[in-house]
Amino acid sequence: MNNSPTSNNIIDVKNVSRRFGGLVAVDEASLHVSRGSITGLIGPNGAGKSTMFSLIAGSLSPTSGEVWIDGMPGHHKLAHRRIGMGLGRTFQIPRPFPEMTVLENVMVAFPKQAGEALLPNWLQWRRVAREERENLDKARDLLDFVALLKLADQPARVLSGGQRKLLELARALAADPKVILLDEPAAGVNPSLLETIIARIRELNEQGMSFLLIEHNMDMVTRLCDRVFAMSRGQMLCSGTPGEVTSDPRLLEAYLGGASC
Numbered sequence: 517m518n519n520s521p522t523s524n525n526i527i528d529v530k531n532v533s534r535r536f537g538g539l540v541a542v543d544e545a546s547l548h549v550s551r552g553s554i555t556g557l558i559g560p561n562g563a564g565k566s567t568m569f570s571l572i573a574g575s576l577s578p579t580s581g582e583v584w585i586d587g588m589p590g591h592h593k594l595a596h597r598r599i600g601m602g603l604g605r606t607f608q609i610p611r612p613f614p615e616m617t618v619l620e621n622v623m624v625a626f627p628k629q630a631g632e633a634l635l636p637n638w639l640q641w642r643r644v645a646r647e648e649r650e651n652l653d654k655a656r657d658l659l660d661f662v663a664l665l666k667l668a669d670q671p672a673r674v675l676s677g678g679q680r681k682l683l684e685l686a687r688a689l690a691a692d693p694k695v696i697l698l699d700e701p702a703a704g705v706n707p708s709l710l711e712t713i714i715a716r717i718r719e720l721n722e723q724g725m726s727f728l729l730i731e732h733n734m735d736m737v738t739r740l741c742d743r744v745f746a747m748s749r750g751q752m753l754c755s756g757t758p759g760e761v762t763s764d765p766r767l768l769e770a771y772l773g774g775a776s777c
């Protein structure tokens with residue numbers, strides 16, 4: 517159907533820029549995520565990586581440039597429409613609803629539910645009840661998958677940093693995405709939980725899900741990623757295999773050039 521040369525890519529970012537006042541946070545940067553790949557995005561703090569995620573996910577609009585999702589233009593679409601195009605996202609700083617239970621946090625992440633509209637509640641109560649039961653089962657399955665089922669009825673505020681990252685993953689999975697953007701999933705996570713996160717990403721990838729992963733943990737990037745893009749000061753510096761990129765002198769220079777990581 518789609519003969520565009522970009523359709524092998526689940527995400528195609530073409531020359532996007534984003535300014536914040538006088539600061540160019542992302543500067544004419546391009547990247548792509550091949551279908552079925554785990555693609556990395558690395559670079560020193562302040563390089564523009566999280567801004568790039570927001571531009572892909574639609575929580576920020578680009579000053580210029582294009583974002584294609586699953587072979588379709590996404591840059592004019594609102595964030596919730598991009599979820600409908602198959603895009604999932606986790607945040608660098610997880611934002612669960614702290615007083616809701618872990619299970620409820622997953623339940624509210626399902627796409628629009630029939631029970632949310634007043635009229636169907638009265639007219640189609642059987643359908644609403646069935647959908648709620650199905651979502652409940654699915655939410656429990658997702659919590660089981662991320663090893664949080666035993667905490668399902670606890671308020672989300674009791675979760676550790678690593679458990680919050682896993683909850684974010686379960687919430688992103690609730691919308692059945694084709695590709696997930698993961699923003700620093702290893703940050704602040706203890707080694708055993710980190711292995712759980714890596715195993716779950718691998719398992720999902722084997723089932724066909726693609727990933728774009730921002731990560732400072734180079735061991736994780738090297739173990740997981742097929743291809744890596746490196747940013748510095750808003751610009752795309754280089755891309756290649758993890759080995760090629762991490763030994764690129766331009767990247768070393770970017771890390772030494774004042775930006776901390």
Ligand code: ADP
Nearest residue numbers: 536539541559560561562563564565566567568
């Ligand atoms: P990274 O994720 O690579 O550490 P960010 O994308 O968070 O980098 O930030 C890139 C640059 O844009 C930084 O200089 C940051 O201070 C700036 N920035 C990010 N978000 C905003 C914002 N909402 N308003 C103003 N400046 C921002």
Ligand code: MG
Nearest residue numbers: 565566567608
């Ligand atoms: Mg960031």
